[in-house]
Amino acid sequence: MSATATATGAQILQAITRYTGADNPSAFLALNRGNHTFTLPRTDGVIVYRPAGRYLVQFGGPFAPEHTYTLLLDAFRAHARREGLGLVGVQLQHTDALAYARHGFTVNQIGASWALPLDDFTLRGTAFMQLRNKISRALRNDLVIQEAHRPEHSYEALRAVDAAWLGAKGPHTRELEFLVGEIGGSAQRHRRLFTGTIAGRTVAYLSYSPVYGTRQGWLHDLSRRVPGGSPGLMEALNAHAIEVFRREGTRWLHFGFTPFTGLDAGAELPGHSPAFQWLMHYLWEQGQALYPARTQLAYKHKWAARERIPEYVAFDGQASPAAFAHIFRACNAL
Template structure:
């Protein structure tokens, strides 16, 4: 069995070319710290991180139809030969069906959300409160600029200050999440877009957008942070500015990314799913704010009235496993 290999260019080619699953978060495969599995005589890649006795796989195989099943089979065999198990997260609906047919227990874990920019407008009474927050941030001196990748180093210290201040509000033991959220910097930065908010030339917030491929191509509202205690409406104003830029460029979709425990629907579960794990996801939606602030994350996304809800799934190599579920969060640096 071949060993894993790692090549950013190889992964980028795969997620651009193999878009059958329509995964709006596919660019996260290029995060530093990921490992990449390939195999001879197959076309495509599997991206994962090891956490304890689990290989936590991001999305399904980014592979053509002829290689998809075989690449998955070899990856599972690679794990089993080393005494490890596989758990896949952020699988799309097409992936979920393929994994279920290959012996995995598959459950919905949450959803991602998207706005059709071809029809989006902030006009109308439903957006009155949002417009007021944006206007207030602008009256308080907010200026929003898109930072070119070549110029990002000029703002590096300011971005680091935002990150440190933001993380400081999360508690003494808080960690910056990884794996299922994006990054800033590195070779992949040239493919992302960064919008920075400043007041009196001091950085106060930013949003990083990652490219989305496939039939709903566009940009994904990814990593976003702000200084605590600043003007209300900072993030809303930065995102509104980005939307204006994307709309002028005729970008079709703005994606808001994956939020666990949201958009759960028993009608979206597959045959053979785990009822007990389904119960756990609904329980965490109601009571799991300390694990992940799903309700506040969804509230921000719903401000923009997304028209599209995209269910996302978790797949367990065998029975649904609380240990495997916990190791997803371990792979994300949550604990």
């Protein structure tokens, strides 16, 4: 079988909401601009990926009904091999990991996603005292928070925040793609955007993407703030959004995937690579220069987001440092 033309946004949205893969908290990232898709004629489902050098980097498993899941996986693997390309999948969920391991992939845990149940969430109590203090400080500095119901009217101000945020990180900092959210495009109407202004100037924003499956809710996705501004900006925006979501009956707030975190020997599958397992633990201990996993996890734990969802990487063949590096290349990190 040969691949068809690129899937439409509507086809991708249907796949991530209805089929296997909907439980992936980051599934909405499949709609990011710049993604490639693989489909088969007269076959439901889609595979989302990006080319990176001599590799295809797949996002999640096939977003497909059970009866076409294996068909798509086998066809995509054959496509990569015909092109002489390596194949690595990232952010696979546990059910994906089991399927890939059965098909001979080397599958290892690469990190975890973290989620917070909102049913009885409250910021009261001593555990959240520091968080409340930061939020209060931002509000005392005249922070005004609102949801942008017409986000296109905010794009120019958001770009100014982005430029300041990136500039503060140094001249060689790249803006990440692929496994992080974005603003704009045809998928924007499905997201929620909250902005913070002080004296009429936008100083921070927080974008949320929808999460489907058994833990429906919102994903704390793309967040930016101007450097050197008031403390507590992001905390205040997120607290405000949480109250909005709770009033609407939202049950889960997801804080997304962080590599190297939540590693658990009990989550590894038979046939995993012990060497790659060691590398993930090493990067958790020593890899801050590669990715600030500890800082990211500290922010998530600040909100008591301790529901751990293991996520996996799958290599077509042996676990490969080159393939692992190309995940970062696909994300524009290298």
